[in-house]
Amino acid sequence: DGGITQSPKYLFRKEGQNVTLSCEQNLNHDAMYWYRQDPGQGLRLIYYSQIVNDFQKGDIAEGYSVSREKKESFPLTVTSAQKNPTAFYLCASSPFPGLGTGELFFGEGSRLTVL
Amino acid sequence: SQQGEEDPQALSIQEGENATMNCSYKTSINNLQWYRQNSGRGLVHLILIRSNEREKHSGRLRVTLDTSKKSSSLLITASRAADTASYFCATDADDMRFGAGTRLTVKP
Numbered sequence: 001d002g003g004i005t006q007s008p009k010y011l012f013r014k015e016g017q018n019v020t021l022s023c024e025q026n027l028n029h030d031a032m033y034w035y036r037q038d039p040g041q042g043l044r045l046i047y048y049s050q051i052v053n054d055f056q057k058g059d060i061a062e063g064y065s066v067s068r069e070k071k072e073s074f075p076l077t078v079t080s081a082q083k084n085p086t087a088f089y090l091c092a093s094s095p096f097p098g099l100g101t102g103e104l105f106f107g108e109g110s111r112l113t114v115l
Numbered sequence: 116s117q118q119g120e121e122d123p124q125a126l127s128i129q130e131g132e133n134a135t136m137n138c139s140y141k142t143s144i145n146n147l148q149w150y151r152q153n154s155g156r157g158l159v160h161l162i163l164i165r166s167n168e169r170e171k172h173s174g175r176l177r178v179t180l181d182t183s184k185k186s187s188s189l190l191i192t193a194s195r196a197a198d199t200a201s202y203f204c205a206t207d208a209d210d211m212r213f214g215a216g217t218r219l220t221v222k223p
Contacts, residue, residue, distance in 0.1 A: 004157075006157075033211070035213075040215070041215050042203065042212075042213040042214045042215040042216060043158075043203070043212075043213040044212075045210070045211070045212060059212070088155075090157055090158070092157075092158075101145075101146075101207060102163075103148065103160045103163060104148075104150075104158070104160060104211060105160070106157035106158045106159070107157050108156055108157045109155070109156065109157050111155075
């Protein structure tokens with residue numbers, strides 16, 4: 001079945017460690033997004049990519065890094081520079097490269113907890 | 116640069132009742148989208164309404180758009196316990212930033 005797969009679903013990290021969250025899609029979508037969601041709050045845009053080998057910062061990119069070497073993959077690294085990384089992370093994709101031009105397809109999320 | 120704001124923040128109703136939630140935005144848009152999120156899950160797209168449309172239906176969902184008031188509403192008719200979720204709006208004008216959503220609880 002086509003869709004977006006995020007892994008791991010749950011992740012625990014010690015302070016000072018980098019972690020990488022995986023996001024893979026087999027929908028052949030051009031655009032991919034990473035959002036952060038904190039309890040009871042909306043989604044904040046971290047990074048987005050409209051095409052392979054290109055990505056842009058969102059509203060809260062500090063402490064995060066991404067790569068887009070393949071169309072189907074958009075991994076997010078949460079670095080030790082991110083001071084409050086405990087959150088629910090959501091990856092999404094869209095068939096259209098322009099922001100907001102089409103429906104977003106979301107993965108099931110990865111919950112990161114810093115111990 | 117968040118733009119879409121949902122109202123109310125929380126809504127609790129009995130099964131069978133209708134649920135209405137609202138979204139306001141600040142600048143001109145080409146389209147507005149509604150999404151649903153079950154607790155601990157990803158968002159699921161419900162409906163997209165374009166700026167030249169005033170109303171759109173999908174099953175028990177009815178979405179209206181009033182561009183003069185820069186607002187949209189989502190109506191869920193004959194609600195079910197399974198409709199319990201958070202509902203979010205987003206517009207193309209704010210590059211798909213999402214507000215805090217409306218938390219809907221449908222009591223059986």
